[in-house]
Amino acid sequence: MIMIAPSILSADFTNLLKDIRDVEQANVNMLHIDVMDGHFVPNISIGIPVIKSIKKITELPLDIHLMIIKPERYIEDFINAGGNYITVHAEACLHLHRVVESIRKMGGKPSVALNPATPLSVLDYIINEIDMVLLMTVNPGFGGQSFINGMEKKIWELKNKIQKENPRVRLQVDGGINMENISDVVKAGADIIVAGSAIFESRNVKETIYKLRKKAEGI
Ligand SMILES: O=C(CO)[C@@H](O)[C@H](O)COP(=O)(O)O
Numbered sequence: 001m002i003m004i005a006p007s008i009l010s011a012d013f014t015n016l017l018k019d020i021r022d023v024e025q026a027n028v029n030m031l032h033i034d035v036m037d038g039h040f041v042p043n044i045s046i047g048i049p050v051i052k053s054i055k056k057i058t059e060l061p062l063d064i065h066l067m068i069i070k071p072e073r074y075i076e077d078f079i080n081a082g083g084n085y086i087t088v089h090a091e092a093c094l095h096l097h098r099v100v101e102s103i104r105k106m107g108g109k110p111s112v113a114l115n116p117a118t119p120l121s122v123l124d125y126i127i128n129e130i131d132m133v134l135l136m137t138v139n140p141g142f143g144g145q146s147f148i149n150g151m152e153k154k155i156w157e158l159k160n161k162i163q164k165e166n167p168r169v170r171l172q173v174d175g176g177i178n179m180e181n182i183s184d185v186v187k188a189g190a191d192i193i194v195a196g197s198a199i200f201e202s203r204n205v206k207e208t209i210y211k212l213r214k215k216a217e218g219i
Pocket residue numbers: 007009010032034065138139140141142143144145174175176177194195196197198
């Protein structure tokens with residue numbers, strides 16, 4: 001089954017409750033929450049108080065994508081705020097193994113994100129310790145960017161690596177995914193689709209999610 005994770009970065013922050021209820025009614029599998037620090041990426045977004053508030057109003061698993069340098073400083077806070085999946089960037093961690101270990105110890109599901117230009121070999125000695133890999137198909141920092149050409153090949157290579165080395169790992173793909181390219185992304189091997197602007201900037205959020213799911217499942 002393909003999972004859909006709406007990225008609330010593109011939601012209406014003056015009406016977040018309504019947007020969350022809409023995606024819940026469309027049976028999405030988790031909420032993707034982008035945390036940006038203005039250093040690792042050139043943008044600043046959502047932080048711990050907002051995540052705590054979201055946790056109070058939804059039962060959906062919270063998938064926290066930390067686009068922050070030295071994420072080890074805040075792992076405990078994001079887990080206490082209600083994060084389920086905690087994704088850290090390989091590029092942002094001096095001691096990736098230690099960070100992943102601490103996420104697991106504190107009760108989170110550890111996940112590692114890779115920027116588009118980061119080689120898959122950075123996963124070589126960590127793939128057995130994680131639950132998910134987040135492959136970025138845009139340069140992180142903003143919603144609404146275009147999917148980078150050629151990333152299907154990287155998804156496919158990562159899928160092969162996962163199948164060989166740890167088939168329990170889920171492959172999440174994030175950035176520029178829409179109605180036109182979702183089938184290719186799934187065919188290349190994605191298990192979890194993150195989509196922000198394609199969902200929240202559409203006229204009918206629920207209908208868009210149903211259509212994305214249908215395309216993803218080839219129906
Ligand atoms: O992490 C990020 C951006 O850095 C993403 O989660 C975006 O929020 C996805 O938005 P779209 O590309 O789907 O509009």
